Amino acid sequence: MAIQVYGFWRSIASFRVRVALKLKGLPFEEIPVDILSGQQFKPGYEDVNAERVVPTFIHDGYSLFQSLAIIEYIEDLQPEPPLLPHDPKERAYARSLALTTVADGHPLITPRVRNHLAKTFAADAHAVESWSGHWTTEGLATYERLFARRPPAPFALGEAPGLADICIAGHAIAAHFLKLELTAFPALARLAERCFALPAFATSHPFEQPGYKAHALR
Numbered sequence: 001m002a003i004q005v006y007g008f009w010r011s012i013a014s015f016r017v018r019v020a021l022k023l024k025g026l027p028f029e030e031i032p033v034d035i036l037s038g039q040q041f042k043p044g045y046e047d048v049n050a051e052r053v054v055p056t057f058i059h060d061g062y063s064l065f066q067s068l069a070i071i072e073y074i075e076d077l078q079p080e081p082p083l084l085p086h087d088p089k090e091r092a093y094a095r096s097l098a099l100t101t102v103a104d105g106h107p108l109i110t111p112r113v114r115n116h117l118a119k120t121f122a123a124d125a126h127a128v129e130s131w132s133g134h135w136t137t138e139g140l141a142t143y144e145r146l147f148a149r150r151p152p153a154p155f156a157l158g159e160a161p162g163l164a165d166i167c168i169a170g171h172a173i174a175a176h177f178l179k180l181e182l183t184a185f186p187a188l189a190r191l192a193e194r195c196f197a198l199p200a201f202a203t204s205h206p207f208e209q210p211g212y213k214a215h216a217l218r
């Protein structure tokens with residue numbers, strides 16, 4: 001089976017797909033699309049991804065977008081180890097945790113939203129950072145309230161990392177990019193630490209990607 005992922009080192013959604021593939025032990029090739037320099041808007045990439053975002057997932061020529069849909073496809077392709085629980089209530093809870101960042105937090109801080117704030121509403125760099133920090137903190141606080149009701153044990157849904165942990169770890173990366181302190185969110189911070197102790201998470205981290213290393217050397 002041949003898997004390719006169009007992604008970007010800094011992209012939280014690409015991180016999510018990278019971790020899922022690594023937890024499943026599925027080899028893949030990552031093709032970089034520099035979304036900070038606008039490569040996603042080049043006509044060639046629009047043919048690959050109509051939304052002009054990363055990630056795009058290609059499996060034996062079949063192309064798919066949206067990280068959550070991609071991860072659920074990977075789950076169907078390779079059921080072991082499971083990323084979603086089998087129990088319907090637990091599955092729904094895992095998806096709820098995932099969507100807190102995938103549907104609610106992350107979309108508000110993507111480059112296109114930040115650029116639109118700057119270009120259309122004359123938001124300066126400080127205002128854009130403040131906007132992103134606000135919405136990311138809202139997500140952190142939501143997770144912390146949820147973890148007060150049901151503490152991770154040790155991962156969000158139990159003994160093994162899954163979809164929810166992947167998405168929460170991505171949210172923690174976004175917080176780090178925005179220089180947000182996690183001290184007020186200790187349960188989330190511990191969960192993220194547990195995740196990044198695992199090779200699948202650690203090697204998927206943006207700072208571990210060749211694109212970051214090249215960027216840092218510039």
Ligand SMILES: N[C@@H](CCC(=O)N[C@@H](CS)C(=O)NCC(=O)O)C(=O)O
Binds near residue numbers: 010055066102112
């Ligand atoms: N909901 C989508 C989000 C995709 C997305 O917005 N990706 C970002 C990178 S994390 C992107 O490509 N942004 C390009 C832009 O904002 O112009 C998913 O989970 O795949």
